[in-house]
Amino acid sequence: MLTLGLEGTAHTTSASILDEKQIYSMVSRTYKPEKGGINPREAANFHFENVVDVIHTAIKESGFSENDIEMVGFSKGPGLPPSLKITAVAARAMALKLHIPIVGVNHPLGHIEIGRRETGANDPVMLYVSGGNTQIIAHKNGRYRVFGETLDIGIGNMLDKIARDMGFPFPGGPEIERMALNGSRLLDLPYSVNGMDCSFSGIYTAAKNLLKKGESENDVSFSIQEISFSMLVETLERALYTSGKNEILLAGGVARNSRLKEMISRMADDLEIRVFETPEKYCMDNGAMIGQAAILTYNNFGSQKIEDTAIDQMYRIDEVNTPWVSEMNI
Numbered sequence: 001m002l003t004l005g006l007e008g009t010a011h012t013t014s015a016s017i018l019d020e021k022q023i024y025s026m027v028s029r030t031y032k033p034e035k036g037g038i039n040p041r042e043a044a045n046f047h048f049e050n051v052v053d054v055i056h057t058a059i060k061e062s063g064f065s066e067n068d069i070e071m072v073g074f075s076k077g078p079g080l081p082p083s084l085k086i087t088a089v090a091a092r093a094m095a096l097k098l099h100i101p102i103v104g105v106n107h108p109l110g111h112i113e114i115g116r117r118e119t120g121a122n123d124p125v126m127l128y129v130s131g132g133n134t135q136i137i138a139h140k141n142g143r144y145r146v147f148g149e150t151l152d153i154g155i156g157n158m159l160d161k162i163a164r165d166m167g168f169p170f171p172g173g174p175e176i177e178r179m180a181l182n183g184s185r186l187l188d189l190p191y192s193v194n195g196m197d198c199s200f201s202g203i204y205t206a207a208k209n210l211l212k213k214g215e216s217e218n219d220v221s222f223s224i225q226e227i228s229f230s231m232l233v234e235t236l237e238r239a240l241y242t243s244g245k246n247e248i249l250l251a252g253g254v255a256r257n258s259r260l261k262e263m264i265s266r267m268a269d270d271l272e273i274r275v276f277e278t279p280e281k282y283c284m285d286n287g288a289m290i291g292q293a294a295i296l297t298y299n300n301f302g303s304q305k306i307e308d309t310a311i312d313q314m315y316r317i318d319e320v321n322t323p324w325v326s327e328m329n330i
């Protein structure tokens with residue numbers, strides 16, 4: 001089923017042409033705020049200005065023509081409503097123009113399904129760590145369930161905020177990673193784990209105070225990574241025990257961090273658990289992940305009516321039935 005996958009939940013406008021066999025093209029553009037955090041209205045304007053060209057370029061680069069496309073999938077939520085609306089309207093316009101089915105999908109579902117497709121993981125516990133999201137997800141009784149999550153801000157958001165205070169532009173995660181390599185003193189930051197949930201805003205506030213007191217940016221970066229990544233490892237390990245799964249899938253922009261990957265590998269080696277890393281180009285938000293989730297959804301449930309393609313800013317992965325996943329260990 002040749003599919004146009006369209007992503008636009010936050011700051012990335014991305015389109016991909018793919019089917020069950022191959023990903024033929026993927027074109028992404030990312031809005032970068034000049035200063036401060038993401039401004040929802042500016043982000044929506046960015047999607048508006050880019051979405052048509054991104055779709056056209058993805059079609060052109062795929063080698064197919066517009067009329068070859070058989071289905072359009074788009075990110076229905078969760079995300080920023082102004083961005084979601086532009087994406088949904090673009091997807092509806094394509095479906096109506098080409099007289100093809102349309103499927104709105106859950107954004108985190110896209111992360112896990114592109115990860116399974118590209119790595120061969122079958123029934124993993126996914127650690128999804130991005131700007132806005134920090135979740136531990138695994139399949140149980142016909143749906144993906146959120147085993148643990150952040151109780152306040154996403155870990156990427158915390159890294160971006162502290163990096164911004166140090167004067168670095170978005171995205172800040174790679175800058176913190178770079179500076180942490182030159183840090184060595186473990187400073188006092190709140191380790192905040194509750195069962196399988198974490199919170200990160202206390203780390204941000206404490207790190208900001210340490211910077212004000214004159215602690216070095218390298219040591220602060222080092223400490224933030226050591227503390228917050230240890231929290232992720234602890235909660236991930238608990239989710240592995242609870243779910244009985246023996247695979248880990250890493251997804252989301254923060255999963256590109258080498259120190260995080262090293263800490264997870266060490267834990268997984270001890271437990272004889274396989275770690276699958278979503279390839280870097282599919283780690284960040286992209287149209288291929290949305291297309292893949294749409295293909296699976298369409299093959300199981302068929303098309304959605306245009307009137308059922310409203311956005312859902314609070315759409316949770318555990319609202320989605322996923323009969324295509326065969327669970328291994330339960």
Ligand code: ATP
Pocket residue numbers: 009010011012129130131132133154155156157159160171172173174177252253254255256257258283284285
């Ligand atoms: P969401 O998936 O929640 O919609 P998003 O679009 O912000 O959010 P991604 O595109 O998956 O998420 O990831 C962006 C985040 O990843 C940013 O917060 C960025 O700082 C972080 N990031 C990217 N590379 C690294 C790295 N090497 N180390 C730590 N964080 C990183």
Ligand code: FE2
Pocket residue numbers: 107111130252284285
């Ligand atoms: Fe994402």
